[in-house]
Amino acid sequence: MEAQLERFIQQQRPDAQSVRIEDFRALAGGYSQETYRCDCVIESGGSEERLPLIVRRDPPPEADILPTNRRLEFQIIRRVRERTAIPVPQAYFLDERGAALDRPAMVIERLRGSADLSPLFAPGREEEAEAVATEFCERLAELHATSLDALDPDGEMRDARGVGLDSSSWETYMTSSIDYFRENYHRIAFDPLPVFYDMYASLPNRLPEPVPLALCHGDYQPSNFLYEEGRITGVIDWENAHVGDPREDVGWLYQLSAITGFDLPGAVKAGGGFLQHYSKLSGIPVTMEDVGFFQVFSSASLASPILDAVRRGLDGESDNFLSTYMLQPLVAAQPGYTAILGYPAAEEAV
Amino acid sequence: MFTNPSSARVLELIREGLERDVLPELQTDAARVTVQMMQQMLLSVERRLPVEQQWMADECGRMARLLRETGEDAPAGGGEDADALRSIGERAADAPAFPELPSFAAITERYRELSAALTEALGRLHALDGEGWEEAPALIRKLRAYLQLRIDRDVQGLFAMEGGLLGRG
Numbered sequence: 237m238e239a240q241l242e243r244f245i246q247q248q249r250p251d252a253q254s255v256r257i258e259d260f261r262a263l264a265g266g267y268s269q270e271t272y273r274c275d276c277v278i279e280s281g282g283s284e285e286r287l288p289l290i291v292r293r294d295p296p297p298e299a300d301i302l303p304t305n306r307r308l309e310f311q312i313i314r315r316v317r318e319r320t321a322i323p324v325p326q327a328y329f330l331d332e333r334g335a336a337l338d339r340p341a342m343v344i345e346r347l348r349g350s351a352d353l354s355p356l357f358a359p360g361r362e363e364e365a366e367a368v369a370t371e372f373c374e375r376l377a378e379l380h381a382t383s384l385d386a387l388d389p390d391g392e393m394r395d396a397r398g399v400g401l402d403s404s405s406w407e408t409y410m411t412s413s414i415d416y417f418r419e420n421y422h423r424i425a426f427d428p429l430p431v432f433y434d435m436y437a438s439l440p441n442r443l444p445e446p447v448p449l450a451l452c453h454g455d456y457q458p459s460n461f462l463y464e465e466g467r468i469t470g471v472i473d474w475e476n477a478h479v480g481d482p483r484e485d486v487g488w489l490y491q492l493s494a495i496t497g498f499d500l501p502g503a504v505k506a507g508g509g510f511l512q513h514y515s516k517l518s519g520i521p522v523t524m525e526d527v528g529f530f531q532v533f534s535s536a537s538l539a540s541p542i543l544d545a546v547r548r549g550l551d552g553e554s555d556n557f558l559s560t561y562m563l564q565p566l567v568a569a570q571p572g573y574t575a576i577l578g579y580p581a582a583e584e585a586v
Numbered sequence: 587m588f589t590n591p592s593s594a595r596v597l598e599l600i601r602e603g604l605e606r607d608v609l610p611e612l613q614t615d616a617a618r619v620t621v622q623m624m625q626q627m628l629l630s631v632e633r634r635l636p637v638e639q640q641w642m643a644d645e646c647g648r649m650a651r652l653l654r655e656t657g658e659d660a661p662a663g664g665g666e667d668a669d670a671l672r673s674i675g676e677r678a679a680d681a682p683a684f685p686e687l688p689s690f691a692a693i694t695e696r697y698r699e700l701s702a703a704l705t706e707a708l709g710r711l712h713a714l715d716g717e718g719w720e721e722a723p724a725l726i727r728k729l730r731a732y733l734q735l736r737i738d739r740d741v742q743g744l745f746a747m748e749g750g751l752l753g754r755g
Contacts, residue, residue, distance in 0.1 A: 586731075
């Protein structure tokens with residue numbers, strides 16, 4: 237792939253006399269895109285430019301856990317970089333159809349900073365953790381306060397997964413999303429999954445007050461940013477970005493903070509705490525009840541492709557072991573769902 | 587718990603993953619043979635799982651009957667060995683017999699049917715709740731209490747997540 241990448245970048249940079257890829261290696265882990273890191277040395281006009289890069293490429297379709305669109309991800313990273321102060325990588329090159337790199341791929345800047353939160357949440361670093369968590373809150377508020385006209389002028393993010401959502405209003409977005417979750421359950425449930433269906437079926441009866449739709453990151457959580465010396469150096473992994481209710485990102489952040497044990501919302505003290513600070517900056521009111529609803533909503537949304545990936549593995553449509561392994565988080569996530577839904581203790585069971 | 591995949595099917599998928607994703611990458615014959623040994627043992631467990639409980643219960647009955655009959659047939663006045671056989675037979679006869687266990691397939695099928703019915707019932711109750719039927723929340727709560735028991739069993743008794751969620755990041 238290194239030679240392909242060199243040729244691809246050479247095509248994209250016709251001014252370059254030479255393009256050389258160094259230190260190319262796959263990054264282990266990740267459930268969605270294939271991710272590689274490398275340095276690219278470009279010689280042009282007598283000078284040498286060294287670009288630290290990340291390459292994100294679609295996996296083979298049969299191994300794709302969360303099918304998303306590289307062009308939309310590339311585009312939204314560019315727009316967020318141009319139209320907000322949120323630190324995101326520079327999006328350099330897009331191979332939209334995989335003509336050069338076999339499958340759709342994008343080449344973006346490799347940012348400085350660490351994604352490992354264990355040191356940040358170690359005793360003695362509370363001030364730094366608070367600073368990072370506060371900035372994480374502020375960046376989210378900034379994203380949600382930025383007009384959709386700026387971030388999605390052509391409306392392509394309004395049904396980014398292409399599943400038939402109607403984002404013409406908050407009401408139609410919520411209704412079409414919930415309908416999609418329920419219909420999709422019947423299509424993909426490889427076994428009766430009552431807790432998942434309970435999530436979907438309970439949503440219409442708990443709808444919160446409407447707010448204006450906004451661009452959601454779609455996976456705004458503790459493992460999707462980089463930090464260094466108390467500052468966020470990058471918000472990453474925009475593949476699930478979409479137009480939706482901005483409180484989806486808030487609910488998902490609370491959910492993943494609870495699961496991972498990195499309590500980012502709890503570390504925010506400014507303005508009286510995460511929700512107050514976020515609401516003040518974004519102009520979007522959020523209650524803890526809303527957070528609970530959107531924990532369920534976001535979990536339902538992200539569970540759908542994971543359930544489908546497991547189904548494809550069981551049905552023989554995919555020969556990727558990750559599809560089988562996805563059974564583990566599906567089961568492990570359920571106590572979190574039952575807690576959010578307010579299940580009584582098992583002792584009440586007859 | 588899941589009926590699909592069954593535990594045996596999960597093992598089969600793991601065996602296939604070892605064959606497809608791991609074996610070709612191994613560098614030494616020793617490592618390859620070790621993985622093949624693991625695959626063979628996984629296959630053994632796959633075959634054992636659906637019949638283990640039923641066969642053990644069945645064989646408990648067979649062994650108890652055999653030992654009881656052997657003790658009854660031991661020769662009178664046959665000395666220490668004959669006395670010992672009678673004693674063994676009496677002990678075997680004293681052990682309570684297990685009821686006949688349904689087949690694994692029959693239990694699985696019933697579990698799946700009832701789980702599907704329970705899932706549908708939840709959906710219907712939520713719909714009635716949305717229409718304002720006052721009894722719905724209490725009935726939903728009853729079903730959820732059972733489901734909590736089920737989830738507790740799954741998580742505490744069956745699923746290993748030591749080491750966290752692997753491969754993320």
